[in-house]
Amino acid sequence: MRHGPRVVHRRTAVLTAILVSSAFVATGTPPAAAAAGQAAQSVTVTPDPSYQGQEFEGWGTSLVWFANATGDYPDEIREELARLLFSDEGLALNIARYNIGGGNAPDVTDYLRPGGAVEGWWQAPEGTTREDTDWWDADNPAHWNEDADATQRWWIDRIKEDIDHWEAFSNSPPWFMTVSGYVSGGFDANTDQLRSDSVDDFAEYLVGAVERLEEAHGIEVDTLDPFNEPNTNYWSTRLGPDGEPVGGRQEGAHIGPELQQTVIRALAAELDGADTDAVISAMDETNPGLFARNWESYPADVRDLVAQLNVHTYGTAGRTTVRDIAKGADRPLWMSEVEGDWGEGRQDFEDMSSGLGLAQRIVDDLRELEPTAWVFWQPVEDYDNMAPGGESPHGGNWGSIQLPFDCTAEDTLATCPIRTNTKYHTARNFTHFIQPGDRLIQTDDTASVAAVAASGREATVVHVNDATVARTVTLDLSHFGQVSKRASVTPVVTDATGALVHHDPVQVSGEQATFTVPAESVTSFLIDGVSGVDRDAALVQRGHDYRLTGLQSGRALTATDDGTAVVIRTTDPTSTAQTWQVTPVGGQDGNRQRFVLTNEATGNRLALHDGRLVLAGDHGNGDEAAQWIMSSTGDGSWTFVNAATGQLLDVPGQATHDGAPVSVWTPNSGTNQRWTVTDLTQ
Numbered sequence: 001m002r003h004g005p006r007v008v009h010r011r012t013a014v015l016t017a018i019l020v021s022s023a024f025v026a027t028g029t030p031p032a033a034a035a036a037g038q039a040a041q042s043v044t045v046t047p048d049p050s051y052q053g054q055e056f057e058g059w060g061t062s063l064v065w066f067a068n069a070t071g072d073y074p075d076e077i078r079e080e081l082a083r084l085l086f087s088d089e090g091l092a093l094n095i096a097r098y099n100i101g102g103g104n105a106p107d108v109t110d111y112l113r114p115g116g117a118v119e120g121w122w123q124a125p126e127g128t129t130r131e132d133t134d135w136w137d138a139d140n141p142a143h144w145n146e147d148a149d150a151t152q153r154w155w156i157d158r159i160k161e162d163i164d165h166w167e168a169f170s171n172s173p174p175w176f177m178t179v180s181g182y183v184s185g186g187f188d189a190n191t192d193q194l195r196s197d198s199v200d201d202f203a204e205y206l207v208g209a210v211e212r213l214e215e216a217h218g219i220e221v222d223t224l225d226p227f228n229e230p231n232t233n234y235w236s237t238r239l240g241p242d243g244e245p246v247g248g249r250q251e252g253a254h255i256g257p258e259l260q261q262t263v264i265r266a267l268a269a270e271l272d273g274a275d276t277d278a279v280i281s282a283m284d285e286t287n288p289g290l291f292a293r294n295w296e297s298y299p300a301d302v303r304d305l306v307a308q309l310n311v312h313t314y315g316t317a318g319r320t321t322v323r324d325i326a327k328g329a330d331r332p333l334w335m336s337e338v339e340g341d342w343g344e345g346r347q348d349f350e351d352m353s354s355g356l357g358l359a360q361r362i363v364d365d366l367r368e369l370e371p372t373a374w375v376f377w378q379p380v381e382d383y384d385n386m387a388p389g390g391e392s393p394h395g396g397n398w399g400s401i402q403l404p405f406d407c408t409a410e411d412t413l414a415t416c417p418i419r420t421n422t423k424y425h426t427a428r429n430f431t432h433f434i435q436p437g438d439r440l441i442q443t444d445d446t447a448s449v450a451a452v453a454a455s456g457r458e459a460t461v462v463h464v465n466d467a468t469v470a471r472t473v474t475l476d477l478s479h480f481g482q483v484s485k486r487a488s489v490t491p492v493v494t495d496a497t498g499a500l501v502h503h504d505p506v507q508v509s510g511e512q513a514t515f516t517v518p519a520e521s522v523t524s525f526l527i528d529g530v531s532g533v534d535r536d537a538a539l540v541q542r543g544h545d546y547r548l549t550g551l552q553s554g555r556a557l558t559a560t561d562d563g564t565a566v567v568i569r570t571t572d573p574t575s576t577a578q579t580w581q582v583t584p585v586g587g588q589d590g591n592r593q594r595f596v597l598t599n600e601a602t603g604n605r606l607a608l609h610d611g612r613l614v615l616a617g618d619h620g621n622g623d624e625a626a627q628w629i630m631s632s633t634g635d636g637s638w639t640f641v642n643a644a645t646g647q648l649l650d651v652p653g654q655a656t657h658d659g660a661p662v663s664v665w666t667p668n669s670g671t672n673q674r675w676t677v678t679d680l681t682q
Contacts, residue, residue, distance in 0.1 A: 041469060045443055046476040047450035047461055047527075050538035051632065052590035053440035054332065056451065057165055057373040059431045060095025061085065062337065063152050064171075065115030065250075066380035069405040071151025077407060077416055078158070084401055084418065085379065086162040091400075091424070092431045094164045095373055097336070098156065098221070100209045101149055102172035102183035102251050105130035112184065113249040114382050114405035119149045120174045121209040133176040138204035146212060156217045164436060165373070167336075168210050169225040169284060171251035172235070173202045184248040185235030193235065193253035194263070202226070203266040211275045223281040223308050224271070225336075226263050230255035231294050232286050257297040264298075268305040279307035284336055287315030288322040288369075295325055296666055303329060310336035311369070313361070317669070319368035320631065324639055324667040327592060327629045328646020332372045335365045339377035339398055347386050347395030347402075348421065352496050352520045354397040355422030356466045359522045362430050363449045363464055366440055367633050370591055376400075379427070383419065400424035425499035426522040429492065432500070433460045433524045439590065442634040459527040465517050474514040475525060481532025488528050489513045495521035540582045540630075544681035545600065547571070547578055551637045552671035553656040557649075563602040564615055566662045568651060576601040579680060585621040586643075594627040594643050606649075608642050613649075613663050630677075637674040639667070648673045 070078050084090045103120025104110075107129045110117050122136060123145040136143050172183040177198035180186045186193040194202060203226075210221045229235075235252030237245050255263065260283055267280055285291035291311045295303070309331050311322050326333035342357025365374060381399025384406070388395040400423040407416035430449075434440070437454030443461070450461045459480070465471045477483050488505035495518045506513055508529070517523045540546075548557040555568035559577040572578060579600035586594040597606040604615035607626035616626065627643035640649040647664035651672040655661075667673065 041467060041471040042474070043445055043447070043471060044474040044476055045445045045448045045450075045461055045463065046479060047459060048442040048444070048479045048537060048634070049452050049459070050479060050533045051442035051634075052452065053370050054372050054590060054592065055454075056434060056436060056438045056440060057332075057334075058094040058436040059091065060093050060097060060165070060373060060375040062097040062099060062169070062375070062378050063155050064097075064099035064118060064378060065113070065382075066378050066405075067152040067155040068118050068149070069115035069151070069382070070380075070403075070407075071154035072409075073407055073416070074409060074411060076413055077403070077411065077418070078154075080413060080418055081380065081401070081403070082155075082158055084420065084424070086159050091379060091427060093376075094162060094436055095167070095375055096156075096159060096163045096165075097167045097169055097375065098213065099152065100168055100170045100206055101152075102170070102174045102178075102253075104183050105132075105175050105181070108175075108182070109244065111245050111247065111249070112251070114385065116250045118152060118171075118251065119145075121145055121148045121205070121212065122174055122176075130175060130181050133181065136174070136176055136201065138201065138208055144208065144212070146216070153213075153217065156213070156219065160217065160219055163219075165223075166219050166221045167223045167225065167281060168206070168213070168221050168278070169228060170206060171228045172253040173198065174205065177202050177205070178253065180237050182237040182245050183251045183253075184237045184245065185252050186254060187237060189233040189236035189254055191254060192256055192259050194255050194259060196259070196262075199259075199262050199266050200270075202263065203270040206267065207270045207274050207276065207278075210278055214276055221276060221278045224267070224278045225281040225284050225310055226267055227255055227260060227283045227285075228252065229286040229312065230260060230283055231257060231290055234286070257294045260294060261298055261302045264302050264305050280305055281308035281310045281334070281336075282306045284310045284312060286312050288313065288318035289315060292318060292321045292325060292667065307331065309333045312337040313365055313369075314338060314340075316364065319365070319669075320633065320639070321667040321669045323368065323370050324631055324641050324648060325646060326370075327631060328641045328643070328667070330592070333369060334373040334375060335369055335371040336373070336375045337377045338365070339379075341397045342423070343397045345392070345394055345396065347388060347397060349419055350422065350496070352422050355424075355426035355494070356464060356520060356522065358400070358423040359426040359429065359462075359464045360447070360466065362427070363447065363462070366449045367443070367446070370440065370631075374430075379424070397421055397423070400427055422494075422496075425494045428500055429462055429494055429522045429524045433462065433492070433526060442632065444634045457529070457531050459530055461525040461527065463517065463523050463525065465519065465521050465523070468519050470516050470519050472514060472516045473523070473525075474512055475527070476512055477508060477527065477530055478511045479534050479537035480530040481534050482530065483508060483511050484529030486529055489515070490526040490528070491515055491517070492524040492526060493518065493521055494523075495519070539677055539679070540584065540595065541679070541681070542583070544581070544679055545579045546582050547678045547680055548580060548597075548675045549678065550651055550656075550672065551674040551676060552654060553651060553660070555656070555658065555660075557662060557675070559599045559601050559615055563599075563604065566606065566613060566615065568655075568660050568662060569658050580606075582677070585627060588629075591631065592629060594629055596621070596626050597628060597640075608645055608647070608664055636676060638677055639673055640675065641667070649675065
C-alpha cells in the first residue's frame, strides 16, 4: 500500500540541530567566526512565487549496493544506518529505487565490487552454466526464485512506512539474456548487450519481478525503468588470461536508442494487464545531453509509452534542454541519480568542500532542470573503497555516509563504525526544509534555491556560500502577495563549526531581511508569514504589451510585412509588428502554464502549422499549436516551448542579421532559443 507523506515540522529544530541566540540580525552583524575575516560579500536574493514548479515529490536514493551489502548486518548497525537515511532527523528520504538484479551464471565466481552482485530473480536448474542461455521460461514457476535478493529486500520492509514513491530499475538483464553472457557489459562497450531475441523475455522478467516484489512486501511500485545509462560506453566485461571475467565491477548494459524503443514497446505490452499498476519511466541516461539524443530518436508512439522522464547529472550541460523536453512532453521529470566526490579528491569527513560541492549541485539541478524529485545514487559508500589505496591512491568522498561493506554478524557499531562527512550535513539543509508537496519557485541568484510550502504560508530559501569570507544576504520578499507584520526568518546554518544550527528568528522589516552568513556555509532561511503572489510580480500581466528580443541576436521578434510569419529585426520602439500580447490559457499552472502570443499589428497568433511557424487566426484556446510554455532559470531570459510539438522558438543557424527568419527546433539550450521579454506597458 502507499503511505501518506511524512510531515517534518520545518519550523522546529531537528534533534541534531543546536538552537542558539541569533548572531544574524537585521543590520547584518556576522557571527564571531566570520566577523574576524574580510569584509563580507553582498547579495540580494528575491524569491519569486509567480513562477512555481509542480508539486515536489521529494528526495530519494537507490538501494542497490549499500542495501545488498548491509541488509544482513546486525540490527544495531543497520538500524543506525536506517535512522541516518530515512528518519526525520536524518536525511528524511521518502523515495526509494529498488534494483532488479540481473545476476551472473551460477558457475561464475563473483568479480563485482562489494555490494555490486545483486541477486537476480531467476532460479536456474541444477548444473546450469554460463553456456546455458536458452533455458528460462517466465511461465515456469520453477524458474523464479521467490526468495531472491534477501538483503536488499530487508530494506524494503524496514523503510516502507517512510516511502511515498517506489521505483524499480534495471542495470543489466540476467546473464542469459546478454550478448556477452555476463552482467557487467559486453566485450565491446559500444554495442548492444541485450540480445534481440531476448527483448520479450526481459520485459517479462522485469514485470514478473515487480509483481512478486509488490505481493511479498505489500508495496506498490509506481514506476519501472528498464535502463541505466544505456547509451554510454561505460559497461564492458574483461576476461583474464584464464578466460574468467575480471571486470567491470558492476552490472551494466549498453542498449542503444533503437533497441531502447523496442524494449519500451515490449515492456508496455507486458505491463498492459499485468498485476501491477507500475508505469514506465525512462531512460536514466548519464547526462542531459545524451538523454536528449536518445529521446529525440524516439518516435511519437514510444514517447507516449513513457510516463516519467529520468535523467542523471554526471554531466551538467543541457539541463534546460531536458527541462523543456519534459514540458513539451507534459511529463514529470526526475533527477534520478547523481553522486560524486565534490571535494579535494581524498577521504575527509570534516572538509567543507565536498559538502559545498553537493549543495551547489542540488541548487543547480533544481534551478535548471525544475525536477519534481531529486534522488541520490546512493548516499552510503563502502568506507574501505573510499579509503586511501581503495578506489584511488588518495581515497575519495563518494557517499555522504561511509561504513565497511564487509562487516560480519559479530560486529557492532564500535567495530563497524558509520561515519558521515559534510555532504551529509549540507544535504539536510535541503531535505529537511524543501519537502514533499512544496513547490520550487524562481530566484535571481545562482547560489540559491527557493520553495513555497504546501500550506502556502511559509517559504524556504537555501543559500550556498562557497567563498572563504562571510557574505551578507538580503532576502527581498516583495514578490509575495502578503508579508505579515509578524513575518520572520529563521536561519539554519551548516558550516565547519556545526550542522543545522538554528538561530533565533529575525523580524522582517520593509519586506526585507538581511543576514551575514559564515564563510563556506550552507544556510536554510525559513520564512514565516508570507503568502500569495504580488500582482505586479509576474512577468506576464493581462492587457500588457511585450517585446521579445533574441538573446543571441539582440533583435526583436517581428511580424513579416505580409503578416504571415516572423523574423528578427532591429528594435523599433514604434513598431506594432514587434509588439505582442502574452495571454495565459489552458488548465496548466505554475511553470507548465501555457500562453498564446498575439501580434498587435496583425491580430494573429504565433502558431506552428504543418511544420511552419506562422501567424494565424484565432482557432480557440484548445489549439495547442498556438500555445507556448515559458521557461526561465531566473536569469531574465526565457524559452518558448510549443505545446503541440515540444519544439522551441528558435533562430535557425544562430543567425543575427536583420530579417533572419524565426522557426522552431528541438530544445538544445542554445542562446538562439532564448528571449528577453520586455513589458512595454507604462
